[in-house]
Amino acid sequence: xxxxxxxxxxxxxxxxxxxxxxxxxxxxxxxxxxxxxxxxxxxxxxxxxxxxxxxxxxxxxxxxxxxxxxxxxxxxxxxxxxxxxxxxxxxxxxxxxxxxxxxxxxxxxxxxxxxxxxxxxxxxxxxxxxxxxxxxxxxxxxxxxxxxxxxxxxxxxxxxxxxxxxxxxxxxxxxxxxxxxxxxxxxxxxxxxxxxxxxxxxxxxxxxxxxxxxxxxxxxxxxxxxxxxxxxxxxxxxxxxxxxxxxxxxxxxxxxxxxxxxxxxxxxxxxxxxxxxxxxxxxxxxxxxxxxxxxxxxxxxxxxxxxxxxxxxxxxxxxxxxxxxxxxxxxxxxxxxxxxxxxxxxxxxxxxxxxxxxxxxxxxxxxxxxxxxxxxxxx
Amino acid sequence: xxxxxxxxxxxxxxxxxxxxxxxxxxxxxxxxxxxxxxxxxxxxxxxxxxxxxxxxxxxxxxxxxxxxxxxxxxxxxxxxxxxxxxxxxxxxxxxxxxxxxxxxxxxxxxxxxxxxxxxxxxxxxxxxxxxxxxxxxxxxxxxxxxxxxxxxxxxxxxxxxxxxxxxxxxxxxxxxxxxxxxxxxxxxxxxxxxxxxxxxxxxxxxxxxxxxxxxxxxxxxxxxxxxxxxxxxxxxxxxxxxxxxxxxxxxxxxxxxxxxxxxxxxxxxxxxxxxxxxxxxxxxxxxxxxxxxxxxxxxxxxxxxxxxxxxxxxxxxxxxxxxxxxxxxxxxxxxxxxxxxxxx
Numbered sequence: 001x002x003x004x005x006x007x008x009x010x011x012x013x014x015x016x017x018x019x020x021x022x023x024x025x026x027x028x029x030x031x032x033x034x035x036x037x038x039x040x041x042x043x044x045x046x047x048x049x050x051x052x053x054x055x056x057x058x059x060x061x062x063x064x065x066x067x068x069x070x071x072x073x074x075x076x077x078x079x080x081x082x083x084x085x086x087x088x089x090x091x092x093x094x095x096x097x098x099x100x101x102x103x104x105x106x107x108x109x110x111x112x113x114x115x116x117x118x119x120x121x122x123x124x125x126x127x128x129x130x131x132x133x134x135x136x137x138x139x140x141x142x143x144x145x146x147x148x149x150x151x152x153x154x155x156x157x158x159x160x161x162x163x164x165x166x167x168x169x170x171x172x173x174x175x176x177x178x179x180x181x182x183x184x185x186x187x188x189x190x191x192x193x194x195x196x197x198x199x200x201x202x203x204x205x206x207x208x209x210x211x212x213x214x215x216x217x218x219x220x221x222x223x224x225x226x227x228x229x230x231x232x233x234x235x236x237x238x239x240x241x242x243x244x245x246x247x248x249x250x251x252x253x254x255x256x257x258x259x260x261x262x263x264x265x266x267x268x269x270x271x272x273x274x275x276x277x278x279x280x281x282x283x284x285x286x287x288x289x290x291x292x293x294x295x296x297x298x299x300x301x302x303x304x305x306x307x308x309x310x311x312x313x314x315x316x317x318x319x320x321x322x323x324x325x326x327x328x329x330x331x332x333x334x335x336x337x338x339x340x341x342x343x344x345x346x347x348x349x350x351x352x353x354x355x356x357x358x359x360x361x362x363x364x365x366x367x368x369x370x371x372x373x374x375x376x377x378x379x
Numbered sequence: 380x381x382x383x384x385x386x387x388x389x390x391x392x393x394x395x396x397x398x399x400x401x402x403x404x405x406x407x408x409x410x411x412x413x414x415x416x417x418x419x420x421x422x423x424x425x426x427x428x429x430x431x432x433x434x435x436x437x438x439x440x441x442x443x444x445x446x447x448x449x450x451x452x453x454x455x456x457x458x459x460x461x462x463x464x465x466x467x468x469x470x471x472x473x474x475x476x477x478x479x480x481x482x483x484x485x486x487x488x489x490x491x492x493x494x495x496x497x498x499x500x501x502x503x504x505x506x507x508x509x510x511x512x513x514x515x516x517x518x519x520x521x522x523x524x525x526x527x528x529x530x531x532x533x534x535x536x537x538x539x540x541x542x543x544x545x546x547x548x549x550x551x552x553x554x555x556x557x558x559x560x561x562x563x564x565x566x567x568x569x570x571x572x573x574x575x576x577x578x579x580x581x582x583x584x585x586x587x588x589x590x591x592x593x594x595x596x597x598x599x600x601x602x603x604x605x606x607x608x609x610x611x612x613x614x615x616x617x618x619x620x621x622x623x624x625x626x627x628x629x630x631x632x633x634x635x636x637x638x639x640x641x642x643x644x645x646x647x648x649x650x651x652x653x654x655x656x657x658x659x660x661x662x663x664x665x666x667x668x669x670x671x672x673x674x675x676x677x678x679x680x681x682x683x684x685x686x687x688x689x690x691x692x693x694x695x696x697x698x699x700x701x702x703x704x705x706x707x708x709x710x711x712x713x714x715x716x717x718x719x720x721x722x723x
Contacts, residue, residue: 122505135471136504140495147496148463150468150476157424157450177491180461187456343506344540347593349637372633374644374676 005279006206011198011261012215012285013291015229020234021290023298030240034305038314040235041079041300044293046318047073047097050106053322054113058270062173062330064115067093069203071233071265074292075197077101078238079165079258082193082246083298085131088164090148092138093269095167102132106325112137114259117335124332137145142168142175145194149181152190152255163249164192171202173219186223191249193242194225194257198232199264204277218259232260233292263287337363350374390672400582405575408550408583409439409515412557413477415587417447423561424469426453426462426513427479436481437576459489463514467496470510470566480605483518484527490535498541502510507672513560517573518546519611519658520695520705529695531610536568537636537665543592544636548569548613551583555590556633564593570635579614595639597646598698601628604652604715607643607669609635610675612656612706619708623715634702635665647673651682654705654714661689683721688714 006347020026032040051068058066069076072094080089081100089098097108105128111121121161135151138144148166172178173196185192196216202208213219218226228245230237238260245256267274274280300306341356358368359378371377403411417423425440431454432504433442444452455462459480466476480486486493500510520529536544543565547553553571560567598613603625606616609632620627632638647653653673655666666687673685688711696704 118503118505120505122507127507136500136508138495140491143464143491143495146464146492147468147471148466151472152468153465154469154472154474176460176488177464180458180464183456183458184461184465231587343502345637346563347541349593351637352642354640372676374640374672 002125003272006204006209006277007350008200008206008280008283009208010283011200011207013231013261015231015261016237016241017231017234018240019234020297021233023295023302025299029236030243036081037305041296041306042098042314042318043077043101044073044235044296044317046100046321047077048293048310049315049318050100050109050322051096051289053326054110057110057326058113058193063110063113064268065271065276066113067269068266069094069096071291072197072199072262073097074235074238074296075195075232075260075262076167079167079193079236079242079260080132081239082165082167082242083132084246086133086162087246088133088135088148088151088162090135090144090151090164090166090194092141092144092167092169092172094169094199098167099134100317102130103128104130104134106317106322107328110329111332114329114332116332117342120335121332123227125328134152141172142177144168145172145178145181146184148194149185149188149190149192149255152192153188155191155229156188161250162188162191163246165246165342166192166194168196169175169202170195170196170198170200170207170210170216171205172196175214182219182223185255186225189252189254191243191252192255193249193254195242196257196259197262198259199262201268201274201278202266203268203272204274206278207220214364215259217257217259224255225255225257227257227259229259229261232262233290233295235292235296262292265289389635395700399585401585402578402580402582402621403550404580404623405547405553405571406437406439407548408553409571410441410443411583412554412561412587413440413443414446416558417451420475420561421585422474423477424451424453424474425477425479426455428455428457428462428481430454430479435479437573439479439515439571454624459485459487460492462490463492463497465509466512466514467492467500470512471500471508473522475513475561476513477495477513477515480586481517482528483516483523483532484530486516494512498539501565502541509564510566510579511564513557513567513569515557515569515571519572519574520701521574521611523698523701526695529661529701531633531690533568533570534596534663534665537668541566542636543567543634544570545592545634546572546610546632548572548610548631548633549579550581550657552590552596552631552633554583555588556592559592560589561572561587567592570610574611575614585640590633592634593637593639594633595642596631596633597642598629598631599627601626601650602653603627603650604718605630605646605650606654606711606715607658607666608633608656609633610658612711613657614657614691615708616711619712619715622708623712623719625715625719627715638669638672643669648677648680651680652718653681653685654688654711654718656688656711656714658690658705661687662690662692664689683718684722686714686718
């Protein structure tokens, strides 16, 4: 059966860029010392190794679903690196570099993909305080924009200099919640940075099916927010733009919207088959030439900051860290069935008590329907 | 995090001191409660539209902007999803937002935030993140309003785990239940029967107090038939009870979710007859669940089938015939007479 395929349109490339696809500077780089530059590189590599590992775990059935950041890493990385300790990140999926940059333990990243009940993970994984605060991850797109803006409203009202960064994608901008959040952000001048990680695909739909606007950045105009549009595969451009936006927010001048133009190199997630809807052989070659890690690595090598032995050492360290995290995830037990009743409301209602007992009986081969008085079960 | 919910759930109703009262109506009770709670706890913010200079279309927030300023009484864009979503963000940062949805029929745009965040955040974080927020919503008909200003769609909330659904029926009940809702760590949908916002004055303690969020209230005891009801219908049930040849027990549910099933079953087991009385449509209205519960756990105590005196399964009708849609003391009286006349 013949399938119609989407025709891709390349977005305009008149965006802000510091490091070109060949790893050459077009303008001055950000003021980052060698240690900071290597931290960015390390996070790039850690993301690729971790997500590759998770992909393999998905194939073997150990984790339920994986949405990789492949090809988009510079966007969440550059944005997150512009924050300071105590700031907040409201994220969805495909922001793994932001999590790792701010030291969210890999065991938490992997565990959350195992599909286990959250209480089971919370009990068996020692959560560590991260330098920045992370919201819970969000699955329904757009939802986090409004929540992040609400959180930032408390900072504005309490005169705190905390900044909230919210990640969305191209598809998210079609949601009412995106509009709601942007609108409140503009009205209340909140200290937030809202990032559109435009990877040009929302599962099977290309960006031009999400909007009639020429760019996503221009949407900010309607909300009275300043915006920027950057090469999302250039970690320097992303970082510099985000840093300016974060400073603006921190100094009480309100929110900024940043469109980072990148490309989803892989499938939407491990349940997706992009061959059904996109024939991206040509696009793929184009975007591979613009890979965010390759160009950054070229730059670091040209600068003499990265050499073969330091890279090998760094990769070995990350591999060990990933292996350790995987082992810890494997040690998490599966959930007791009654966990489904946990942490719904505080205090136990009649209904909860009764249904727990019903489930308990069913699990123990006893009839759960034999209470005819509401007084419970005689066991 | 602190969890003093259990003590609040079990608040002794005798804590209401009848010596120091003021005679006020239900909307004034809302206003007094918001005022006192905001005085008590700086982390409480009100959000909604028209709640600032106007003081709310029903004046529930009158005077609060002047008292607490525009950072705590926040007139928002006309966006229910934005109101609920930003309130979630505030609760995530340790505050206690009290958003207002102007009419129940305007809640629908907020269902995204309600389902994805309000009711789920505590569960999906394995208990790490509590969302203390009280969503105030005027509900119900009988006020000759336009479409979407009259409905009683509590079923949507009740069907959803992770939220308490509370409904007050008198000024004194309103004050205690609203204060308890604001103080609890769970998200609460707080339904206000707008038809009786100004219908009835009663003495209400001037001091702050809470009422239990997990206990139904026996409005009057009786031995022949139990009427299960809440909100604006409680008064109508009381009126009907004086006009029937039966000793009627009236139970004001107060908490529509979770239900105080013990009180419900005890009452029906005692009387052997039951009428459920609500404004909402009948099919899958709360009456359906109540009837099923009694059938499951007290069938052999019943002397008659359970009857549901409710709204019909239609869209809320226009002004000219809304009185014919709404259940009233006549409809509940017929239902009481029917179950009293039934013989197995």
